[in-house]
Amino acid sequence: MKINKHKLIFKDGTEFEGKSFGANKSISGEVVFATGMVGYPEALTDPSFRGQILVLTFPIVGNYGVPSKDKWESDHIQVAGLIVSTYNDTPSHHDSEKSLSEWLKEEGIPALEVKDTRAITEKLRDGGAMLGKIMAGNNKINFEDPNTRNLSREVSTKEIKTYGEGKYTIVVIDCGEKRNMVRRLLARGIKVVVVPFDTDVMKLDFKFDAVLISNGPGDPTKVKETIANVKKIIVKKIPTLGICLGNQILALAMGGSTYKLKFGHRSQNQPCVLSGTNKCYLTTQNHGFAVKKIPKGFKEWFYNANDNTNEGIIHEKLPFMSVQFHPESAPGPVDTDWVFDYFLKKAGIKK
Numbered sequence: 001m002k003i004n005k006h007k008l009i010f011k012d013g014t015e016f017e018g019k020s021f022g023a024n025k026s027i028s029g030e031v032v033f034a035t036g037m038v039g040y041p042e043a044l045t046d047p048s049f050r051g052q053i054l055v056l057t058f059p060i061v062g063n064y065g066v067p068s069k070d071k072w073e074s075d076h077i078q079v080a081g082l083i084v085s086t087y088n089d090t091p092s093h094h095d096s097e098k099s100l101s102e103w104l105k106e107e108g109i110p111a112l113e114v115k116d117t118r119a120i121t122e123k124l125r126d127g128g129a130m131l132g133k134i135m136a137g138n139n140k141i142n143f144e145d146p147n148t149r150n151l152s153r154e155v156s157t158k159e160i161k162t163y164g165e166g167k168y169t170i171v172v173i174d175c176g177e178k179r180n181m182v183r184r185l186l187a188r189g190i191k192v193v194v195v196p197f198d199t200d201v202m203k204l205d206f207k208f209d210a211v212l213i214s215n216g217p218g219d220p221t222k223v224k225e226t227i228a229n230v231k232k233i234i235v236k237k238i239p240t241l242g243i244c245l246g247n248q249i250l251a252l253a254m255g256g257s258t259y260k261l262k263f264g265h266r267s268q269n270q271p272c273v274l275s276g277t278n279k280c281y282l283t284t285q286n287h288g289f290a291v292k293k294i295p296k297g298f299k300e301w302f303y304n305a306n307d308n309t310n311e312g313i314i315h316e317k318l319p320f321m322s323v324q325f326h327p328e329s330a331p332g333p334v335d336t337d338w339v340f341d342y343f344l345k346k347a348g349i350k351k
Helices: 040-044 100-107 117-127 151-155 179-186 224-235 245-253 338-346
Strands: 005-010 015-020 027-034 052-056 081-084 111-113 130-135 161-163 169-174 191-196 210-213 240-243 257-274 280-293 298-304 310-315 320-323
Touching (some): 005 111, 040 052, 052 117, 052 130, 100 111, 169 179, 179 191, 210 224, 210 245, 224 245, 240 245, 240 338, 245 257, 245 280, 245 310, 245 320, 257 310, 280 310
Parallel strands (some): 027 052, 169 191, 169 210, 240 320
Antiparallel strands (some): 005 015, 005 130, 015 111, 027 130, 161 191, 257 280, 257 298, 298 310
8 A cells, every 4th residue: 555645734833744544635624632442433423523633542543444334423434634643454353344544535534644643642632622734745725623613514414314113203403413322212112303403393293202412513602503493492391312512502502601621522431420429430422612501490410520521411300401421322331321211211201
């Protein structure tokens, strides 16, 4: 395999030279890091990474190839670019259909092998997530902040999609949903209807029993249509569960506030404590923003054991709740899969 020399350049001028194993193109985005040891196919197809150059801290990537599309979290790779320490071009796994390099090139995603990913990660931890670009030769490109855009609009479904059958129906507002959310609901015998991010759910022409606000990329304050529509759902007291971006959207819809984290939470081992208990769960996370002010009528449901940031809110009386982490995992621990069951019970939905 021919390997070309490219560069990762930060907005402050810092440069890292690397070997290309992806598409031969220049891109810009927000540089972030994730510390998961496994699950790069799921991570790369997670819409929450839209517009970001992802640095994986695990030293060897590509060793188990790329599985079939039905195991991805969306229809295609979502990251703007990929940085790894060591790329393995000879994958070995019974589910592998192609190499990571082949996949990246097919989808037009640049990727670099930069030996000192530790230095990049330390830079991001000290300075926070920052803008950067992957430069391929003389193909120049300007720095661009993806958080200035409504990224949910870019990744959301453009049409209503229905999955499964069942006595109960849950509407998923797709702000960038991971497919495993739908899989986990289907596994519980629920009919799932996925709708675009800006859908006024109250105008749908079919009966439904609850709403799930999905995860998604970027700044939650940019998703104004969803925030406005969630307010209508809450007024009608329809059971609502938010996940990741959905946690922030629910908080904003009810009068709370959000803020940008220094370098975000992107890993499969974030410890979350159930408020008021000594129970701590390992969780998968992927977000750069968090809830600051908890809205009136709600209380903190979970908090992060590392930095005490909010990891979920729950209404004191009504079936409205949300979590900042990913109970559906994919990849990651399944410690919090019970959150789906808890919500269904509170919503009066029997499996």
